[in-house]
Amino acid sequence: MDAIPPAVRVLGETSVRADQDAYKQLATLAARGVAVVSAVQGRWDVAATVTDFLSVSYDPPTMVVSLFGLSRIAEAVTSSGRFAVSLLAHDQRGLADRLGAPGAPLVGLLDQVPHSRREPLAPVVIDSALAWFELRVVATQDAATHVLVVGEVVATCATARWSARPLVRWRSEYQ
Incomplete structure (x- = not known):
C-alpha cells in the first residue's frame, strides 16, 4: 500500500481549508x-x-470542457463559437504530449497529424481518434483560472478504432 503523500493530511471530524x-x-x-x-x-x-x-446531457446531447482561460485554445473556442473533441486511443500518447506542450507553435501544429473536417471552416477532428464530437458553444463560465465551455453536440462519429482502448491519465501519468 502506498504511503499518504506528505502534503496530504488525514482529517478526522474537523475540516480545514x-x-x-x-x-x-x-x-x-x-x-x-x-x-x-x-x-x-x-x-x-x-x-x-x-x-x-x-x-452533461443526452437530451439534448451536451458536453462541457475545461480550458485554461489564458490559452490560445480557450480564445479560439470562445471566439469561433464552435469546437471539436476527439477522444484519443491508448497508442496516441505522443500526440497528447505534443498538443499538450506549453507554447506549441501555431503554424504547422497539425501538419503531421491526419485530420479532417466535416465542412469548410469546421474545427478539425483527429482521424485516428476513437470517436469525435463537433459542438456549438452555448455557454461559458469562468472558474478560477479556467473557463468552462458548454457545447451542444451537432455531429458525432465513431471511427474504425472505436473499440480500441482509450488513453487515460491517472496520477499525473498516461495509463
Missing part, C-alpha cells in the same frame, strides 16, 4: 480520459490536449 498541493495530489486519483479540443481561429487550426471534459 484545502491545501493547494494536497488538492493537486488527490485530484490526480481520478482517472480521466484524454482528448484533443480543436477550433478555428482566423485562418489557423488550434488544438490542445485536455483531460477535463464530460458528457
